[in-house]
Amino acid sequence: MSDVLLETRNLVIKFGGVTAADNVSLKIHAGRNLAIIGPNGAGKTTFLNICTGWLKPSNGQVLFEGQDVTPLPPRKIVDRGVARAFQIPQLFTEHTALENLLISVSARDKLRNPLMDMHRIPERDEMLHLLDMVGCADVADTLVVELSEGQRKLIDIAVALALKPRLLLMDEPTSGVASSEKHSIMEILIGALKEANVTSVFVEHDMGIVENYADEVAVWNSGNVQLRGSPAEILEHPDVIRDVIGEVV
Numbered sequence: 001m002s003d004v005l006l007e008t009r010n011l012v013i014k015f016g017g018v019t020a021a022d023n024v025s026l027k028i029h030a031g032r033n034l035a036i037i038g039p040n041g042a043g044k045t046t047f048l049n050i051c052t053g054w055l056k057p058s059n060g061q062v063l064f065e066g067q068d069v070t071p072l073p074p075r076k077i078v079d080r081g082v083a084r085a086f087q088i089p090q091l092f093t094e095h096t097a098l099e100n101l102l103i104s105v106s107a108r109d110k111l112r113n114p115l116m117d118m119h120r121i122p123e124r125d126e127m128l129h130l131l132d133m134v135g136c137a138d139v140a141d142t143l144v145v146e147l148s149e150g151q152r153k154l155i156d157i158a159v160a161l162a163l164k165p166r167l168l169l170m171d172e173p174t175s176g177v178a179s180s181e182k183h184s185i186m187e188i189l190i191g192a193l194k195e196a197n198v199t200s201v202f203v204e205h206d207m208g209i210v211e212n213y214a215d216e217v218a219v220w221n222s223g224n225v226q227l228r229g230s231p232a233e234i235l236e237h238p239d240v241i242r243d244v245i246g247e248v249v
C-alpha cells in the first residue's frame with residue numbers, strides 16, 4: 001500500500017501579477033514530519049491554504065488518501081482527516097482549555113449545544129487525555145486568556161487533535177513563543193503527534209527547530225518546491241544558506 005497521505009499535482013494560483021503557487025507537485029508521506037522553509041513571500045502559507053481548502057487553485061489537484069479533495073469546502077476536508085493550526089492560535093479566549101476542546105469535538109460529532117451540559121459529553125475523558133498529551137492537564141479549567149502563549153499553542157494543537165486528523169498542517173508552530181521555550185514546546189508537540197499517529201507538515205523559519213524536529217525538509221522559492229531532502233542535506237545546501245538561512249540570521 002502507498003504511504004502517500006496527501007499529494008498535490010500541478011497546483012497553480014495567482015494573485016494579480018504574483019504567482020504564489022507555480023505548478024506545485026508534492027507528496028506527503030505518512031509518519032514523516034515535513035518542514036517547509038523558504039524566504040518571505042515564497043508561497044508556503046498559500047500551499048497550506050490550498051491543501052486545507054481555504055484557497056482554490058486555478059489549476060491542479062489536491063488528493064488526500066487518493067481522493068480528490070480540491071473542490072471540497074474546508075469543513076469537509078477536516079472531516080476527511082486534514083486539520084490545520086495557525087500562527088496565532090484560534091481559540092475562544094474567554095473559555096477554559098477544556099471547553100475549547102469540547103467545542104472542537106462537538107463540531108466533529110455535530111453536537112447541538114456543547115456548552116449546555118459538558119459533564120455529560122462522553123468525549124470529556126478523551127479531551128482530558130488530549131490535554132494530558134500536550135502537557136496541559138493542569139490548566140484544563142483555566143481560561144485561555146490567562147495562559148501563556150506556549151500553553152495556547154499546545155492547546156491549539158490539542159484542539160486540532162480532537163478532530164482526529166491523520167494529517168496536521170501547522171503554520172510556524174513556535175512563533176511568538178520565547179526562544180527558551182521553543183524546544184520544549186516542539187518536544188511535547190511532536191510527542192503528542194506521534195502518540196496520536198498524526199503526520200505533520202509545518203512551516204518554520206527557525207532552522208534549529210527544523211534541524212531537530214523535521215524528518216524531511218521542502219524548500220519553497222517563488223511559488224514552488226526548489227529542493228527536498230533530509231534536514232542535514234538541506235541545511236548545508238549552498239542555495240539554502242544563500243536564499244533562506246541568510247535571510248533569517
Ligand SMILES: Nc1ncnc2c1ncn2[C@@H]1O[C@H](COP(=O)(O)OP(=O)(O)OP(=O)(O)O)[C@@H](O)[C@H]1O
Nearest residue numbers: 015018019020038039040041042043044045046047
Ligand atoms: N490573499 C492574497 N491576496 C493577494 N496576494 C496574496 C494573498 N495571499 C498571498 N499573497 C501573495 O502571494 C505570495 C505568497 O504569499 P505566502 O503568504 O504564501 O508566502 P509565505 O512563503 O508564507 O511568506 P511568509 O514566510 O512571509 O509568511 C506573496 O507575494 C503574498 O503577498
